[in-house]
Amino acid sequence: MTNILETRSLNKEFGAVIAAKDLNVQVAKGEVVGVIGSNGAGKTTFINMVTGYLKPTRGEILFNGKSILGHSPRAITRAGMARSFQVAQLFPEMNVLDNLLVALAAAESPRPSFLSPLRSDARIARAEEILAEFGVEHYRDSLVTAVPQGARKLVDIAMALIGNPQMLLLDEPTSGVSMDEKTGLMDTVMNAVRQHGVTVLFVEHDMDVVERYVSRVLAFYSGEIIADGKPAAVLADEQVRDLVTGHRPTQKKGNGAS
Amino acid sequence: MRFDKTEISLALVAIACVLFGFISPGWLIFLLTIALAKALVVQGVVMQMRSGLVSFGQGLFYCIGGYTVGMGGQFFGIHDAIAALALGMAVAIVVAMILGLLLTRYRDIFFAMLSLAFSMILFGILVKSQGLGSTDGFNVHNWTLFGWAPETGADSQQTVFTMTIAAGLLIAILIHRYTKAGIGVICEAVRENEVRVEYLGLSPRWLLYGNYVAAAAVSALGGGLTALATGHVDPEMAYWTTSGEFIFIALLGGLGHVAAPFIAAIVFSVVRTYSIEFVPNTWQMILGFTLLGVIVFLPKGLWSLVSREKSGERT
Ligand SMILES: Nc1ncnc2c1ncn2[C@@H]1O[C@H](COP(=O)(O)OP(=O)(O)OP(=O)(O)O)[C@@H](O)[C@H]1O
Ligand SMILES: [Mg+2]
Numbered sequence: 286m287t288n289i290l291e292t293r294s295l296n297k298e299f300g301a302v303i304a305a306k307d308l309n310v311q312v313a314k315g316e317v318v319g320v321i322g323s324n325g326a327g328k329t330t331f332i333n334m335v336t337g338y339l340k341p342t343r344g345e346i347l348f349n350g351k352s353i354l355g356h357s358p359r360a361i362t363r364a365g366m367a368r369s370f371q372v373a374q375l376f377p378e379m380n381v382l383d384n385l386l387v388a389l390a391a392a393e394s395p396r397p398s399f400l401s402p403l404r405s406d407a408r409i410a411r412a413e414e415i416l417a418e419f420g421v422e423h424y425r426d427s428l429v430t431a432v433p434q435g436a437r438k439l440v441d442i443a444m445a446l447i448g449n450p451q452m453l454l455l456d457e458p459t460s461g462v463s464m465d466e467k468t469g470l471m472d473t474v475m476n477a478v479r480q481h482g483v484t485v486l487f488v489e490h491d492m493d494v495v496e497r498y499v500s501r502v503l504a505f506y507s508g509e510i511i512a513d514g515k516p517a518a519v520l521a522d523e524q525v526r527d528l529v530t531g532h533r534p535t536q537k538k539g540n541g542a543s
Numbered sequence: 544m545r546f547d548k549t550e551i552s553l554a555l556v557a558i559a560c561v562l563f564g565f566i567s568p569g570w571l572i573f574l575l576t577i578a579l580a581k582a583l584v585v586q587g588v589v590m591q592m593r594s595g596l597v598s599f600g601q602g603l604f605y606c607i608g609g610y611t612v613g614m615g616g617q618f619f620g621i622h623d624a625i626a627a628l629a630l631g632m633a634v635a636i637v638v639a640m641i642l643g644l645l646l647t648r649y650r651d652i653f654f655a656m657l658s659l660a661f662s663m664i665l666f667g668i669l670v671k672s673q674g675l676g677s678t679d680g681f682n683v684h685n686w687t688l689f690g691w692a693p694e695t696g697a698d699s700q701q702t703v704f705t706m707t708i709a710a711g712l713l714i715a716i717l718i719h720r721y722t723k724a725g726i727g728v729i730c731e732a733v734r735e736n737e738v739r740v741e742y743l744g745l746s747p748r749w750l751l752y753g754n755y756v757a758a759a760a761v762s763a764l765g766g767g768l769t770a771l772a773t774g775h776v777d778p779e780m781a782y783w784t785t786s787g788e789f790i791f792i793a794l795l796g797g798l799g800h801v802a803a804p805f806i807a808a809i810v811f812s813v814v815r816t817y818s819i820e821f822v823p824n825t826w827q828m829i830l831g832f833t834l835l836g837v838i839v840f841l842p843k844g845l846w847s848l849v850s851r852e853k854s855g856e857r858t
Contacts, residue, residue: 338738357746359741359745359746375739376732379731387729388743390729392743398726399721401725402723402724404728
């Protein structure tokens with residue numbers, strides 16, 4: 286079986302900072318991969334490179350066996366790789382429904398219509414289904430700025446899934462969400478993802494969340510992957526315990542700006 | 544084709560305006576024609592403001608629209624008003640398609656200043672063009688409408704007024720739909736979060752490009768109608784103060800409704816006419832205080848006086 290995502294000696298330097306060093310990552314179709322690593326380990330940089338937001342200094346990125354190096358984020362999105370953001374990226378002055386309607390229209394065509402209304406009954410009905418699927422239907426008419434962090438994250442992920450991606454990259458889906466909401470949020474997301482048969486890679490600081498959902502873990506440390514394998518093995522790895530997880534529990538608090 | 548409440552209201556107001564034209568004095572018709580024609584230019588500014596861009600050079604397309612109508616009659620034997628207006632829009636579209644390639648790479652103040660630069664370049668070219676009357680410009684006359692030549696004076700004034708209302712109505716309905724259509728809403732989305740738009744698989748740049756070109760066409764129509772109404776064009780049309788006036792009217796009206804630029808343009812013209820007449824030499828001061836008042840008390844423009852829209856609700 287071919288890998289859906291493969292990177293070959295991917296490097297990224299920001300001046301003297303090495304944010305990615307010889308990253309060789311292979312993700313098979315249908316896998317759920319967790320990415321762990323302390324602050325500044327290069328997790329977001331990895332996602333940014335793979336989705337075309339940052340250009341790697343060196344290396345190659347293959348999606349479904351084809352190079353996507355140098356492609357724009359929108360081309361990569363259209364090719365079937367979607368992402369969510371560490372800080373939810375929404376349209377803050379629009380309500381939640383409109384956010385989804387924009388995503389639905391975008392998924393239908395790269396050239397939006399000049400005259401036919403965005404808010405069609407069919408799209409609204411579809412958006413309402415999605416809101417219900419993600420359990421955020423009561424925020425339908427709320428402005429994004431009035432919606433709590435957790436629900437914003439869900440809307441962000443819902444928008445990423447609207448385009449029916451083959452692969453979804455989630456950058457800290459549970460950051461900024463209270464401890465007791467985390468599993469609820471992840472259950473919702475993973476249910477939606479399973480229904481769509483999407484390959485998932487997600488960055489997470491909470492090891493309980495990681496163990497609960499993933500089939501494989503990549504541990505990042507200062508731009509390098511120091512362990513790759515089954516969760517139990519990686520989390521038991523001495524280097525990982527030293528450099529990444531430390532003395533459990535090591536949950537990162539707050540938002541984790543990036 | 545189905546028309547919604549706004550569109551029917553716009554049509555009724557337009558019909559009322561045309562009828563009003565038959566009983567109102569010439570000077571008022573003239574004032575309204577110019578105000579409404581300029582409002583079309585302002586619609587172009589507003590379209591771009593919705594997408595987050597402030598064009599400080601919309602006078603470029605106003606001028607292109609006006610000069611094309613004038614030159615069409617003068618040099619190319621295009622006397623039919625509709626054909627000349629359409630040609631003005633076509634020229635504006637072509638120019639916008641070229642300039643847009645560069646302009647849509649820029650945002651914020653850079654976009655504003657670059658758009659200003661292009662309009663000042665046109666101003667400079669026109670000032671140097673002896674054949675086009677240099678700073679004096681030239682007269683626009685002898686136009687016809689479907690082969691009929693209205694007499695200069697009241698007759699032609701009335702005709703341009705009616706044409707402006709008709710054009711205004713058509714454009715208002717189109718913009719009303721455009722604003723609610725995919726491109727209109729997604730242009731607002733670009734203003735709010737370009738990164739997200741990109742990650743939905745769309746190109747913010749090409750969206751802004753399409754919007755820029757559409758706005759140019761609308762503004763050129765306003766310029767063409769102004770040329771027909773005043774019977775004259777001059778390089779001042781591309782001067783930066785003219786573009787500033789369009790921004791002023793756009794802010795005065797606000798982005799809340801497609802009718803706002805029309806109302807604001809009329810208010811602007813009336814205030815200017817009366818202040819020049821009754822309190823001469825204070826016009827700029829009045830302008831300043833009006834802008835101050837609008838920004839402080841009505842940040843969403845005059846339209847917020849009309850709309851009962853609560854914050855968070857969208858129509
Ligand atoms: N645009 C940039 N310019 C300069 N340095 C950057 C840039 N983006 C990231 N870095 C640096 O690269 C390193 C990796 O950053 P990255 O954001 O990928 O970390 P992360 O693993 O996502 O951390 P966190 O858990 O805090 O989100 C950091 O040292 C960071 O300071
Ligand atoms: Mg990060």
